[in-house]
Amino acid sequence: MKRLLILCAIGLGLALGAAAAADTPTTIKRDGVVLTLPQEKRAEVIGDKLRCLVCQNETVENSQADLAKQFRGIIRRHVVLGDTNKQIIDFMVHRYGIFVLLKPPLIPLTWLLWFSPGIALVLGLLVLLIARRRKQTGPPPLSPDERDRLKELLS
Amino acid sequence: MATPLSRRLMLGIPLATVAVGGIGFYALLERMGKGTYNPQAFNNPLVGRKVPDFTLPGVDGHEGFDQAAMIVQKRPLLVNFFASWCVPCAGEAPYLDAIAKSGLDIWGIAYQDKPAALALYLAKYGNPYHRLASDIDGRVAINWGVYGVPESFLVAPGGMVRWHTAGPLFPEVIEDQLKPALQRLT
Numbered sequence: 001m002k003r004l005l006i007l008c009a010i011g012l013g014l015a016l017g018a019a020a021a022a023d024t025p026t027t028i029k030r031d032g033v034v035l036t037l038p039q040e041k042r043a044e045v046i047g048d049k050l051r052c053l054v055c056q057n058e059t060v061e062n063s064q065a066d067l068a069k070q071f072r073g074i075i076r077r078h079v080v081l082g083d084t085n086k087q088i089i090d091f092m093v094h095r096y097g098i099f100v101l102l103k104p105p106l107i108p109l110t111w112l113l114w115f116s117p118g119i120a121l122v123l124g125l126l127v128l129l130i131a132r133r134r135k136q137t138g139p140p141p142l143s144p145d146e147r148d149r150l151k152e153l154l155s
Numbered sequence: 156m157a158t159p160l161s162r163r164l165m166l167g168i169p170l171a172t173v174a175v176g177g178i179g180f181y182a183l184l185e186r187m188g189k190g191t192y193n194p195q196a197f198n199n200p201l202v203g204r205k206v207p208d209f210t211l212p213g214v215d216g217h218e219g220f221d222q223a224a225m226i227v228q229k230r231p232l233l234v235n236f237f238a239s240w241c242v243p244c245a246g247e248a249p250y251l252d253a254i255a256k257s258g259l260d261i262w263g264i265a266y267q268d269k270p271a272a273l274a275l276y277l278a279k280y281g282n283p284y285h286r287l288a289s290d291i292d293g294r295v296a297i298n299w300g301v302y303g304v305p306e307s308f309l310v311a312p313g314g315m316v317r318w319h320t321a322g323p324l325f326p327e328v329i330e331d332q333l334k335p336a337l338q339r340l341t
Contacts, residue, residue: 053302056195066267067302070293095300099197 031069033076043079046088047072051102059102189327199300199308199319206234206314207298211288214270215277219288220262226314231340232260233333234308235284235324236296238268239276241304247323248280254329255283259337263287266296266304309333311340 028040035043044061050071052063060071071092078088092100104110142150186192201207206225213219225232235251237244255261263284265273270289290296299308302321309318318336320328 053197066293070297074297094200095297096302097198097200097300 031073031076033073033080035076035080039076039079042085043072043076046075046079046085049089049102050075050092051100053096053100191327191331193322196321199321201300201308201316202319204316206308206310206316207295209295209298211264211290211295214265214268214287214289215274215282217284217287220286222314224286225262225310228310228314229312230260231312231317231337232262232285232310234262234264234299234310236264236266236290236299236301236304236306238266238304239272240268241266243323244305245276245280247305247325248283250324250326250329251283252281254324254333255285260285264295265289266301267291267293307333309336309340 025037027034027036030040030043047061048059050060052058052060052065052068052071054065054067055063058065058068060068060075062068074091075088078091083091089101098105098107098110104113106114183192183194187194206222208222210221211219225234233254251261261283263286265287268289268291273289299306305323306321307319307324308316311317317340318333320332322328324333
């Protein structure tokens with residue numbers, strides 16, 4: 001009887017284990033595309049770098065806009081096809097320009113944007129330097145007349 | 156110990172900065188009010204390039220068209236992405252009608268629209284379209300870099316895109332941008 005109970009327990013355990021394994025999915029369906037979990041992770045990384053062009057300060061991943069949903073679908077279809085992250089991002093930039101990137105690339109057009117902190121720092125240091133130099137020179141020396149007057153006042 | 160000159164600069168420089176900034180903001184708001192500046196707009200990279208590869212079915216009794224049909228055109232044409240559910244599209248409808256009557260062919264692409272709703276829209280606001288196709292799933296629009304309707308593209312003979320606007324074709328946009336762009340083609 002005892003042995004039977006143990007067998008039953010083992011059987012139940014195995015059945016539950018199998019059910020649990022079946023519940024852990026290896027693929028997921030998002031925005032109309034079925035993809036594996038690593039593929040979905042990669043798609044999310046790409047979508048987080050792209051701007052939703054309807055709600056312009058949201059990422060493609062976060063936005064509820066229809067266009068963002070379509071972008072997510074496109075990204076996922078390309079991921080399933082085996083395109084690299086760069087290929088997929090280039091696909092978007094080709095159509096919408098660099099504005100679609102949340103982090104602007106370093107190109108001549110964005111030099112002023114990227115280097116403005118450096119420029120501001122240099123300007124600030126320059127102002128500081130000039131102010132210091134002025135202080136060091138101090139007031140001009142007194143003329144003989146002024147020196148006499150000073151003596152008079154101090155005595 | 157500040158000399159009178161540096162004291163004047165200390166007051167003058169911030170004041171001048173604020174004044175210049177104020178004038179700049181005023182100019183921006185003025186242009187936004189007139190519709191000549193849209194802070195959400197960005198340059199569509201398609202301008203200066205050939206129309207992308209696409210094929211779309213016709214709708215509302217019209218024959219569909221594709222990239223090749225645009226490339227063989229001998230006259231400039233205006234491609235207008237619109238939808239029956241789009242409020243600004245109804246706003247630009249009378250001006251589209253005027254453009255069509257002035258002799259510039261408009262090829263319409265209905266963006267994510269149902270044929271029945273489209274037929275009602277065209278009956279109500281008029282049909283200025285020389286040709287009319289339907290982009291049901293909106294994939295072709297994405298290949299054109301469209302992010303919302305209405306958007307319009309001026310396509311030169313040979314299929315080169317020469318001008319683009321995201322937003323309704325109001326008279327200011329037509330006079331200040333579309334007409335000069337059209338003149339540059341001829």
